[in-house]
Amino acid sequence: MSGRIVAIVLGCAMLATTVQAKDHPGKEQILKDGYQGPKTCETCHPGKAREFLGTVHWKHASKVDHVDNINPNEEYGMKNRIYTMCNGNDIVNNLKEVPPNALGKTKFTGCNTCHPGDHTSDVGSTGSEAEQSIDCLICHSFKYDFSKRKAVKTKDGKIVMTQDRSTEAAANIGKPTIKNCMVCHEAAGGGAMIKRGFSMAKEAEVHVSKGIICVDCHQVKNHKFPTGRDPNNWAHDGIYMTCVGECHSAKPHGDAAYNKHTDKIACQTCHIPKTGGAFSKDFTKWEKQANGFYEPSTLKREVNETTPVYSWYNLTVSNTPQFIGPKGSRTDGKSKIYPFKIFQGKAYFNKKDGQLMSMDFAPPIATGDTLAGVASAAKILGIKDYEPVPGWQTIYFGSNHQVTPKNKALNCANCHAVNGVLNFKELGYSIKEVEKLTNPELYFEKLLKQQQENE
Amino acid sequence: MKKILSIVMVMAVMLISSLTVVKTASAEELKMTGTITKIELAADGKSATAVLKDSKTEASVTITITDDLTLDKFKDKRIVEGDEIRTKYEKSGDTNTSKMFKKTAGC
Numbered sequence: 001m002s003g004r005i006v007a008i009v010l011g012c013a014m015l016a017t018t019v020q021a022k023d024h025p026g027k028e029q030i031l032k033d034g035y036q037g038p039k040t041c042e043t044c045h046p047g048k049a050r051e052f053l054g055t056v057h058w059k060h061a062s063k064v065d066h067v068d069n070i071n072p073n074e075e076y077g078m079k080n081r082i083y084t085m086c087n088g089n090d091i092v093n094n095l096k097e098v099p100p101n102a103l104g105k106t107k108f109t110g111c112n113t114c115h116p117g118d119h120t121s122d123v124g125s126t127g128s129e130a131e132q133s134i135d136c137l138i139c140h141s142f143k144y145d146f147s148k149r150k151a152v153k154t155k156d157g158k159i160v161m162t163q164d165r166s167t168e169a170a171a172n173i174g175k176p177t178i179k180n181c182m183v184c185h186e187a188a189g190g191g192a193m194i195k196r197g198f199s200m201a202k203e204a205e206v207h208v209s210k211g212i213i214c215v216d217c218h219q220v221k222n223h224k225f226p227t228g229r230d231p232n233n234w235a236h237d238g239i240y241m242t243c244v245g246e247c248h249s250a251k252p253h254g255d256a257a258y259n260k261h262t263d264k265i266a267c268q269t270c271h272i273p274k275t276g277g278a279f280s281k282d283f284t285k286w287e288k289q290a291n292g293f294y295e296p297s298t299l300k301r302e303v304n305e306t307t308p309v310y311s312w313y314n315l316t317v318s319n320t321p322q323f324i325g326p327k328g329s330r331t332d333g334k335s336k337i338y339p340f341k342i343f344q345g346k347a348y349f350n351k352k353d354g355q356l357m358s359m360d361f362a363p364p365i366a367t368g369d370t371l372a373g374v375a376s377a378a379k380i381l382g383i384k385d386y387e388p389v390p391g392w393q394t395i396y397f398g399s400n401h402q403v404t405p406k407n408k409a410l411n412c413a414n415c416h417a418v419n420g421v422l423n424f425k426e427l428g429y430s431i432k433e434v435e436k437l438t439n440p441e442l443y444f445e446k447l448l449k450q451q452q453e454n455e
Numbered sequence: 456m457k458k459i460l461s462i463v464m465v466m467a468v469m470l471i472s473s474l475t476v477v478k479t480a481s482a483e484e485l486k487m488t489g490t491i492t493k494i495e496l497a498a499d500g501k502s503a504t505a506v507l508k509d510s511k512t513e514a515s516v517t518i519t520i521t522d523d524l525t526l527d528k529f530k531d532k533r534i535v536e537g538d539e540i541r542t543k544y545e546k547s548g549d550t551n552t553s554k555m556f557k558k559t560a561g562c
Contacts, residue, residue, distance in 0.1 A: 147532035183533060192557045201524060290488040290510035291539060291559070 024173045035170035038134050049131035052223045055237055057116060058134075059124045060090055062235040067317040068327075077235030078111060079123050082358040083324060084345020084393040085189050085232070086111065087283045087296075090123045092360045092377040095151055095159050099366040103292035108151035108159065109361055114184040119151070119161045135163045139180050143172040146183065181214045189278060190298065197277020197341065198402035199303040206405045217241065230398030231317045231326050231340070243267040257412075257446065266338045269310060270410040272399045273421075275341050276303035283347040283359055284390045286368045294368040308339030308399050310422050321349060321356045325396035330428035337427065340396040348374050348388035357388055411450075412443030482547040487516065488559060491536050494529055503529050505556070507540060518544050520553045534558060 026044055033040070038049040056062050061077030070076060079090045088111055095110030115123050121133035137144055141164070148164035178200050189195025202209040207217070218225050224237035244250050248267070251259040261270075278300045286294035312335035313326035328335030348357045348370070360376035363369050374388050415422045416438055424434045489507035492515065496503045503520045520526060528534040534556075543555040 143531075145532050147535040179527070179531070191559075289559070292510075 022174075024171075027171050030171045031167060034167050035137075035165050037132050037165055038136055039132060040170065041136050048223070049134055049136075052134055053126055053130055055223045056225070056235045057223070060112070060115065060235065061124065062237065064234045064236075066229075066315060067234055068319045070319065075235075081234065082356050083232070083395060084281065084283065084347045084356070085195055085278070085343055085395060085397075087281075087345070087347045087359045088361055088377070089358060090115070092358050092380050093362075094122070095119050095161070096362055097153060097159065098293070098362045101292040101294075101366045105292055106366075107293070109365060110151075113151070113161070114187070115161075117161070118163060119159055135161075137164060137169045137173065138183070139176045140173045141169040141180075142174065142177060144169050144180075175213075175215055178208065178213050190281075190296065193276065193303055194278045194298070194300060196397060196401070197275045197301070197303055197306065198399075200401065204303060204402050206403050209405075217247075228398060228400045229313075229315045230400060231313070231396050232324055233398070234317075264336055266313075266336045268399055268403075269337050269339050270414075271403050271406070272308070272339055272401070273404060273408070273410055273414075274304045274306060275308065275397075275399045275402055276301045276306045277341070279306060279341065279343055281343075281345045283345065284370050285346075286364050286370060288368060293365050295365075303402065306341055307421065309342050309396075310337050310339055310427070311396070312336070312427065313338040321354055321393065322391070323394050325394065337422070339399040341399055343395045343397055344392055345395065346390055346392050349391045350383075351387040351389045352385050356393060357383075357386065411447065413447055416440075416442050482545050484543060484545050484554065485551075486541070486543045487511075488539065488541050489516065490539050491534070494534075494536055496526070496529055500526065500530070502526070505529075505540070507542065510539070516544075516551060518542060518551045518553050518556070520556055522553070522556075525553065525556045 029043075030040060042049055052058055056077060059075065059077070060079040061075035063072060063074070064070060064076045065072055067076075078086070081089055090110075090112040093109070093111040095108060095112050097108055098106050100106045112119070112123050116135045116138055117123075117125065117130065118133040118135070121130035125133075135149070138149060145164045145166065148162055148166070151159055151161055154160055182200055186193055186200075193199060199205065200208055200214070218227070218241065220226075221239065224239055226239040226241035227233065227236050228241060244252075244267075250262060252262070252267075253259050278298050280299040282297040285297050287297050288294050311326050312328035312330055312332075314328035314332055314334040316327045318325055318327045326338065326340065347359065349355065350357050357374050358377045358381070359370065359373040360380065361373060363372035363376055371388060374386075378384070378386055410421065414420055417440075418438045420438070424437050425431075429437060487507065487509050488511075489509045491505050492508050493506040494503060495505075501521065503526055504517055505520060506515050506517050508515055520529075525534070534540070539559045541555070541557050541559050542553055544551045544553050
């Protein structure tokens with residue numbers, strides 16, 4: 001590790017500690033006056049609430065220009081997308097109370113549960129009321145009482161998300177911590193670490209073990225978050241990020257042989273050898289739980305149990321009703337080999353037009369009746385001409401987190417041995433090239449030397 | 456004499472080994488879904504017990520939790536009394552030790 005990287009890591013570690021230890025300016029004033037929501041924040045940060053309403057965190061959508069078969073003038077995201085990891089979205093699964101199940105129990109559910117408003121001002125809302133409904137503290141407070149954030153029904157029947165607006169929460173603020181991010185991001189897709197299947201615990205992520213937190217890499221500018229290029233993560237704030245930058249150069253290894261790979265192999269390919277979470281779901285068949293509610297049948301693994309598949313990816317996305325995944329090839333001059341978790345989901349397609357249909361979860365959660373969920377979603381979306389038929393969709397999720405320590409990253413033999421993780425033939429190499437690529441001559445001396453040093 | 460001693464020693468080793476296996480086998484892994492009726496954090500913050508009312512049998516089961524991630528969720532009230540939990544735990548004698556402790560709700 002170079003001296004520069006050591007300095008940055010140490011700096012991040014110190015900053016991470018300082019962020020929580022040092023009081024935010026204005027704390028005394030907040031303690032004196034109490035917290036009145038965003039307008040208290042805006043005393044020192046004018047315009048920030050309005051600014052936040054224009055971000056993906058608030059809109060759950062953006063224009064998308066790298067994905068096939070969508071309208072470049074429309075906005076897409078969890079607000080309105082339909083795919084088989086979730087099969088619903090903020091529109092059809094707007095936060096609501098589920099009808100009573102056979103045991104008479106009910107509960108609140110909705111894709112927009114994690115939206116940082118109060119649900120009265122919902123996904124994409126604008127104006128002063130929306131600005132004042134922002135839950136600034138759920139991202140910025142170290143002492144947020146999460147039990148205070150819950151869905152409740154008001155006397156007039158509206159469903160509202162309550163917030164912790166206590167003086168204590170407001171007086172302990174700063175840059176978002178890992179916990180602030182993960183409270184929403186680990187719960188996506190139907191439970192803890194189901195959707196993307198990575199952990200940000202220090203035992204699992206080498207950056208976290210060095211004191212680096214989410215926003216050290218996702219360096220936010222005006223509430224806009226830089227994002228990576230997961231083929232299934234479409235909405236963005238217009239800023240992209242890679243590993244190469246302040247911390248890592250384009251040729252980051254001490255070993256020239258490894259550096260030779262970086263033009264064609266993404267960092268993640270060697271440094272994220274495992275992820276986990278759900279790898280298949282069936283939305284046409286829900287399972288009854290002990291509490292009398294139903295859930296989509298889901299096959300899942302722990303966070304370090306799934307070995308990725310590897311594909312060329314030029315950062316554009318193939319999108320059809322049956323497939324969402326990377327485009328690219330060995331020869332296009334733009335692609336690198338990236339790791340992906342393949343997910344396969346079963347849901348209903350409309351026989352009339354071949355499109356994937358979405359599902360309102362409230363009916364099947366209560367009764368297991370999935371077609372009632374499709375009918376409800378179709379009604380919400382104004383779709384009248386449909387005939388639901390079950391079918392499968394394959395989705396490639398990018399493996400972009402849970403970076404392993406370098407001594408556990410893939411080495412030469414992990415790819416170049418004949419039983420290595422890369423399927424060179426499927427990646428476009430000829431039989432002769434595969435023979436060359438899997439010849440021990442490529443790695444034998446180097447690995448033997450390493451082995452001798454370790455013995 | 457040496458031969459007898461050897462046989463006795465081998466038998467002793469086998470007996471100890473089998474007792475160890477029996478002890479390990481007696482720890483049974485169970486799973487349940489239930490609602491938390493009580494959470495008690497240890498004074499040092501390194502463990503907690505949660506009483507869950509089994510959704511199927513309505514029996515109360517006390518589970519000991521020691522993993523940092525779940526303890527942190529108790530501390531900042533991401534998991535509170537009244538939440539429904541899906542858990543796997545190891546039962547050994549009177550002690551139920553959590554192996555997984557997650558809220559049933561996703562989004």
